[in-house]
Amino acid sequence: MPVRDSEAIILRSFPLGEGDRLVSFLSRANGRMRGVASGARKPKSRFGSTLEIFSYVRIWFYERETRDLVRINQCDLLESFFGAQRDYASELMLALASEVTEAVLGEREVAEPNFRLLLAIGRAIKAGADHRIVSGYFALWIVRLGGWLPRLGRCGQCGSAISGDGYFSDGGGIICRACSEPGRTYCSSGTLELASRMLVNKLDEFLKPDAANGLCTANAYELRNIMLNVIERHIEKKLRTRKLLDEVRGLSANA
Ligand SMILES: [Zn+2]
Numbered sequence: 001m002p003v004r005d006s007e008a009i010i011l012r013s014f015p016l017g018e019g020d021r022l023v024s025f026l027s028r029a030n031g032r033m034r035g036v037a038s039g040a041r042k043p044k045s046r047f048g049s050t051l052e053i054f055s056y057v058r059i060w061f062y063e064r065e066t067r068d069l070v071r072i073n074q075c076d077l078l079e080s081f082f083g084a085q086r087d088y089a090s091e092l093m094l095a096l097a098s099e100v101t102e103a104v105l106g107e108r109e110v111a112e113p114n115f116r117l118l119l120a121i122g123r124a125i126k127a128g129a130d131h132r133i134v135s136g137y138f139a140l141w142i143v144r145l146g147g148w149l150p151r152l153g154r155c156g157q158c159g160s161a162i163s164g165d166g167y168f169s170d171g172g173g174i175i176c177r178a179c180s181e182p183g184r185t186y187c188s189s190g191t192l193e194l195a196s197r198m199l200v201n202k203l204d205e206f207l208k209p210d211a212a213n214g215l216c217t218a219n220a221y222e223l224r225n226i227m228l229n230v231i232e233r234h235i236e237k238k239l240r241t242r243k244l245l246d247e248v249r250g251l252s253a254n255a
Pocket of ligand 1: 157160
């Protein structure tokens with residue numbers, strides 16, 4: 001089989017056998033894939049640190065006709081995000097992005113927008129952005145790219161325009177105050193406005209100092225939680241790293 005190559009972001013890697021690694025990665029050209037990097041855990045491995053979580057690499061691999069796993073030949077580092085993991089919250093943010101990407105994308109489903117989204121949030125975290133803003137943006141766009149985002153401006157039940165605060169129903173739709181019932185997730189008007197802005201602007205727009213005010217951060221956090229609920233409903237499981245990230249927030253709030 002011919003060797004193929006692609007830009008890729010490493011999502012996760014696990015030890016395999018004596019000295020190999022099983023690597024999950026998002027290829028820009030081929031979608032989410034898994035492969036084996038032979039000898040990657042041996043000293044002086046040719047893979048070096050290229051298989052660290054979130055590394056942006058050029059990867060060479062070939063397919064094996066009878067196996068799901070590709071064989072990874074070579075990996076060159078294009079950009080490292082090792083520095084982005086300077087604190088535990090940033091590290092967990094990148095781990096959350098990896099976990100969500102693995103969970104929402106089918107294997108070999110080409111997902112170039114997801115690739116660009118991952119790269120953008122990695123760079124934002126590396127530049128020191130607040131993880132609440134980055135994760136709010138990320139979760140909203142994952143829901144949008146997954147085709148699960150309801151119309152934000154109109155009530156999914158009565159069809160009237162939503163002015164002011166709204167509520168999220170279990171089905172993921174947004175509903176007005178009049179249609180809301182107990183148990184629905186509250187969504188403030190500021191959060192709805194932020195979501196609308198995030199759908200038409202690049203992440204960079206929200207990282208400038210004037211945009212990073214308290215209101216924006218609180219709205220981004222509310223948005224993140226609502227969108228992660230939508231994601232968890234669709235993947236039918238709880239995100240492991242979400243819980244860990246919430247615990248970090250709890251610790252810093254008590255400090
Ligand atoms: Zn309504």
